[in-house]
Amino acid sequence: MPYALEHHYVQTNGIRLHVVQAGPTNGPLILLLHGFPEFWYGWNHQILPLAEAGFRVWVPDGRGYNLSDKPTNTAAYNLDELAADVVGLMDAAQTPKAIVVGHDWGAAVAWWVAATYPERVERLVTVNVPHPAAMKQFTRQQPRQMLRSWYIGFFQIPVLPEFFSRLGNWSALARTLQSSSRPGTFSADDLKLYRTAWSQPGAIRSMINWYRALARHPPRRRAQRRITVPTLLIWGAQDRFLMREMAQPSIDLCEQGRVVYFETATHWVQHEEAEAVTNLIISG
Template sequence: MNDITFQFIETNGITMHVASAGPKDGPLAVLLHGFPEFWYGWKNQIKPLADAGYHVVVPDQRGYNLSDKPVGIGHYVIDALRDDIIGLITHFSLEKAIVIGHDWGGAVAWHLASTRPQYVEKLIAVNIPHPAVMRKVTPFYPPQWKKSSYIAFFQLPEKPERRLSEDNYRVLDHAIGLSERPSLFSCEDVQKYKEAWGRKGALTAMLNWYRAIRIGGLGSAVPIAMPIPYRLIWGMNDRALSKKLAKETKRQIPNGELIFIDDASHWVNHEKPDIVNHLIHEYLQR
């Protein structure tokens, strides 16, 4: 990780903390983390992409870690999250970017590619369906209701923050499996995550991504269409998102590929980094 540099970028009315690596004249690859991670969630992908010649840019997204945390759920609607990344892309390049997103970062990536495709060269999404597909399928697919029940809990004021912070962030730690999987996460990794979660206002800002769904309509104004070629990588054992959402994304948006990875969960980019890195590199080299 010694080759990574850090800076603060002004974009869309906020200051965003950004990690970057690789040659500055290489093709721009923007990696977007999800909940409850931060730029460090892509630690296994940054160096391989940089070594392959890409200019890798990995922000702490709005509300996370060292990036700004504006107060109020209205600042976390999907259009604002998208526009943060447009500002980032235009800061680093006069051309399009490769955009790779996991979880919520993938939702932002899908939304960007669907509504502002002029900024995206290729899209890779990891364990996240197209938001409009999720909106369309979930109400009619009971198995997903239980998987999504935590989202309803996150809508409550204050109580989720207390729950997530108690016992040294035990719930968030367990959600990723940080302390439980020392083969994947070192003590230093665990500490970095807990430092990010402990920053002033971070938990509320992170939860506001979910709370803003009710006013920003995750995918509500976006047709199920996507002009950008994509690859969807999916860990088969995702406890939060059904495989049906992945299959429906591929069925309803046919100009892409869906690849399932066995013996992997929602956190496939941590669990199977060699496979994920190969699938990313192979797709981008076409």
């Protein structure tokens, strides 16, 4: 049967998240977590196909993004809080477990949920972000990865990143999406929606605070180094930001893991190879 996108607000972990939902209410819950600088729309190609496959699909705007609450303190964006938001969504859905899928920052959060709340994760699917231990090792030891991650350092500067992001009707963020993806991946209509999301009061500061919290407020929750839940890592090999060499070491840290490469796709593989990524999420 055809499904429509439902827009809801859900209380979780002391804040209110805007959550797009679709699919049968009694279907297995699947959470799709977006990254920077996207919002729920980053999964627009997957939502309805997953719903039609029988899943109950919840796609939140991460805290600080678009229509979700935007705490003002940087510490509110540390990984422990972001993971607790995800677990709180499962509680709100009254389900003990969910399939957790994440891209970019959403993948970093998904890894952390699987490492700290493994009993709440049915399956883990991460897209173009490595296991946190692999990311830490490569960032410290590989000059090429350090160069690719230059923007993380830039985002630590107060005020300036927000100022540059707003210039020219968000031209830097729009240009980053377009220049790092295959031609035509993000249409003019897509970018109009992104600009509206970025323009929400307090959004750009909150979005950047995810990076600031990573450096200033490291997580404290005890995490398992080895991921015990079934794990699929999807990797667009033409990623401009993250080296593919981090993918296999990430899977080596998983008891039940595999990696699937898309050789001609970029960091934005769920947009560029939408149907194939959807099918992988369904099949695990």
